[in-house]
Amino acid sequence: MFEAAELGQKISKEVFKKEEPKLRQELLSAQYELKKQSKFPVVVLIAGVDGAGKGETVNLLNEWMDPRYIETRAFGLPNDVERAMPPMWRFWMNMPAKGRIGIFFGHWYTAPILERAYGEIKTAELDAALSEIRHFEKMLYDEGALLLKFWFHLSKKLQRKRLKKLAADKDTAWRVTKTDWKHFELYDKFRKISERALRESSQAYAPWTIVEGMDPEYRSLTVGRTLLDALKKRLKNPEPPKPMLPQLPAVARVKGKRMLDTLDLTRTLTDKEYDKQLTKLQGRLNLLLRDPACANIALTLVFEGCDAAGKGGTIRRVTQALDARQYRIVPIAAPTDEERAHPYLWRFWRRLGKRGTFTIFDRSWYGRVLVERVEGFCAESDWQRAYTEINDFEEQLHHAGNITVKFWLQVSKDEQLRRFKEREATPFKRFKITEEDWRNREKWDAYQNAVNDMVERTSTELAPWHLISSQDKHAARIDVLRVLCDTIEDALKRARKRK
């Protein structure tokens, strides 16, 4: 694959001088059009061999275009906040908003390729990482991002020559580090691994462009032209891409009985039993969370449920067991304008808790496949792909030491009506019931269907759904607390075993 980028391509300085002003002018116009439309972000990845002109090219792009609307991000070793988060967190936090260009030096390909080259992971693990990357980039594409990936290449001979030349000149010697030479020694290994990585991750929606890196004029014009063509093409048709075929459900659909039908809504609890259990479970939870091993776990709770199913009250019975400094509750409402300018999951990534913290989401990323699906706030293709995206997201949380516990609180249609009426009749509860609740109620069946689909497709071993009958609020609170305690206890046991 790389041989095609070892042909010794050259462009003369004269040709370059003639081409450059035109290209520059066109790039600048395209960039301003991008900003004016503000319909999609541009994500540019810069990768490849050291000394092949990555830095120079990016500087040139910043010079040619208006650097005020370009975000160039270089990622080195993670800082201590980043280390307490899933690896992808820092890339999410630096995603450009619609209308802007983000250039990434160091990105999601860096770690897997380096780790494979240094023998820290096996080929199978590299492939697994690449598979995750494919999903991630597919999501970016589906969210409307224009994604371009440039690989700067040099043959082994030319790289040696280039590094020596840089090291010999006192003005550029600082740019050649020990690490560069160490990487050079592994050239053949890197080449093989990189080829695999590129092959496995080049997709129509996220193509790799290999750039022959020796001749500055050639590589500059190549990258500039590629970027310009992609930009111009997309600006003509800036709306998010045509929906691709919806992905298959994660779980084959069961005819007849569905998940929610299995729920026993008749379970009740006496007041006495409730008080006894509540005290016991809250004490247990408090004790569990004081375990020193919790410092390495991020606990993420997700509460979803029918309107008036008692999410708020249940959450309060959980937090009563805790010190207010230990937890954070994130109530999810309509997205802000900054959130709308980023891919869907961005607003949840930015609210994630780091290791050692306890975060409770009152409604969550599942809004996509519930309210947004039923109310038509997003296209069918958007909520269809969300199942996979969410599973990928929760898998990342899991790998970063996160325990995700998800609850669906269910009441019957009649019980909901009773509670709505009660709320309307009680002065200090009246604010809890709105026109919207009544409107949502009319779509009861559609919502129930969406919940069943959600549970079937996103209840995974790593982050299972717990369906809770909230017909009796007391019973629901006890059930939630018990599941929570059991889950944490299991996690702590596993953590101790690993030691």
Next chain:
Amino acid sequence: MFEAAELGQKISKEVFKKEEPKLRQELLSAQYELKKQSKFPVVVLIAGVDGAGKGETVNLLNEWMDPRYIETRAFGLPNDVERAMPPMWRFWMNMPAKGRIGIFFGHWYTAPILERAYGEIKTAELDAALSEIRHFEKMLYDEGALLLKFWFHLSKKLQRKRLKKLAADKDTAWRVTKTDWKHFELYDKFRKISERALRESSQAYAPWTIVEGMDPEYRSLTVGRTLLDALKKRLKNPEPPKPMLPQLPAVARVKGKRMLDTLDLTRTLTDKEYDKQLTKLQGRLNLLLRDPACANIALTLVFEGCDAAGKGGTIRRVTQALDARQYRIVPIAAPTDEERAHPYLWRFWRRLGKRGTFTIFDRSWYGRVLVERVEGFCAESDWQRAYTEINDFEEQLHHAGNITVKFWLQVSKDEQLRRFKEREATPFKRFKITEEDWRNREKWDAYQNAVNDMVERTSTELAPWHLISSQDKHAARIDVLRVLCDTIEDALKRARKRK
């Protein structure tokens, strides 16, 4: 002062049981009204003696109210990102938005009091810190925040008793740390220093409430009632407070000649001289920024100027000298809805660069005293107080190792007209000129007056304004680069001297 909180106040469990449900109900209603209005945030500081029930009280507040709209934040030692920022940064980043309650354990009083008690700073420095705090809290008040500060007190005798009791019970022993005992040994010192701190920082707009900490029922009802009364009072009149008297200008106004009049707009540069100087200065800047000492400096550039004065072009001549990975440009446009829900300076705090980085603001916090003043986007009292707030802000940047360099780019009214017309006539520049530019131009004199006020009041030794004639764009670029190089060189010299 503290004697009044050593009276042995008590409330019987019976009275508490009767009072609690009422208080709770009212607090909850007030909280929901706060959320519904979403007109102001509530900031609650929790401070005082260890063992006086701070944690228990906060937990109770979270239990009484809806914890989903309360953010309880405990601040320990700063992490490495926080250490690379001005000390106030982490508090700014955790400010509650309008409609929400933020409870701070550990806050802007913690460090000065601790440092004084351990003899790390002198009384004069404590007073200086308290003076800064007064300014900061005044700003919060003026921005509409409801600020409540609770000091939990125990006499020395009672604190010893309480710590011993906690240490003796195996369920609470973990709560008494070595640091608690160490602080106890310094009780008298802490008491004296705290009294000074409270006295110097209790203001009508940010009062301290001292809470007698021994009796749980008494302290809970006291804090709950105080919070409720303050909330109810403010909810009746939720609009930001009546403007207080505008603060005096930092510099007495000069009659007749003003700062902008001193600017020589006739300076020009030949193309040849420009090219020579540009190459030289860009090289010098590049070299300066490679100095290892730059790792300890955050460089912040502010560009303001008349419309069409050439800010964009000038910024590009600066960035051309740099590697794209080194700098970040922050273009300031209208605030987003999240930004509008926070105090004015929040949107700049969140974009600040940390030590070792170079951030360029294309327009800045000065919008408050320029466009917002002239166009009437904020009240007179708002832009009047902004001068002091901005000076305080830049002083904090300075103390955190920040170099702030501010440029005003000036052209004559005629030259602006010529450039507007040229922009309209040039196809790829046309997007740069809008109706708004023409409207702003009609207010030329008002803008010039605002610029003069701004320069007079905010050009400080720590962060001086540099007035640049941009009548000849080439000359302006050279002037900016030279000022920038000189400033950095000076800063590096000073940094070396300090070593």
